[in-house]
Amino acid sequence: MSVQVRLATAADAPALAKFRYDFRTRNMSGQEQEAAFLERCAVWMRERLGACGAWRCWIAEREGAAVGHVWIQLFEKIPNPTSESEFHAYLTNFYVLEEARGQGVGSGLLAAALDWCRASHVH
Numbered sequence: 753m754s755v756q757v758r759l760a761t762a763a764d765a766p767a768l769a770k771f772r773y774d775f776r777t778r779n780m781s782g783q784e785q786e787a788a789f790l791e792r793c794a795v796w797m798r799e800r801l802g803a804c805g806a807w808r809c810w811i812a813e814r815e816g817a818a819v820g821h822v823w824i825q826l827f828e829k830i831p832n833p834t835s836e837s838e839f840h841a842y843l844t845n846f847y848v849l850e851e852a853r854g855q856g857v858g859s860g861l862l863a864a865a866l867d868w869c870r871a872s873h874v875h
Contacts, residue, residue: 753814755857757864760809760821762802767818768809769793775847810864812848812857820848822861826874837875841865 760768769790773782782789800807806827812820824841831838843865848857869875 755812755814755819755852755855755860757810757812757860759864759868760801760811762798764809764811764818765794765797765801766790768797768811768821771818771821771847772845775845808865808868810861810868812852812861814852819852820857820861822846822865824865824869837873839872839874841869841874 772793773786773789776782784792797809801809806825807823808826809821809823811818822843823845824843826839826841829838829840846858846861848861
């Protein structure tokens with residue numbers, strides 16, 4: 753079963769919100785009802801994934817089911833006169849389902865994010 757990695761879209765927000773909830777409440781109890789969090793988080797994610805803004809997310813799928821994801825947030829540096837990129841990426845919320853770990857899913861997600869950064873001249 754191969755894993756496909758693709759850029760996430762606004763339509764992926766509900767699944768990504770569920771991943772976020774599961775990831776963050778794994779070792780700590782949530783302070784917000786799950787349904788309320790999922791709605792609030794999905795709205796936040798849809799807004800960011802639907803625009804050409806500072807956020808990007810890649811999602812890994814096996815047989816059409818999401819098994820992991822990674823997010824980056826772009827931030828701009830002060831202009832400089834060198835060839836150094838003026839945009840940097842902050843990698844965050846890197847998560848692979850426990851049953852999919854050790855199978856190259858995380859490596860594939862990281863490679864996709866890094867490939868995009870290189871192609872976009874983002875450090």
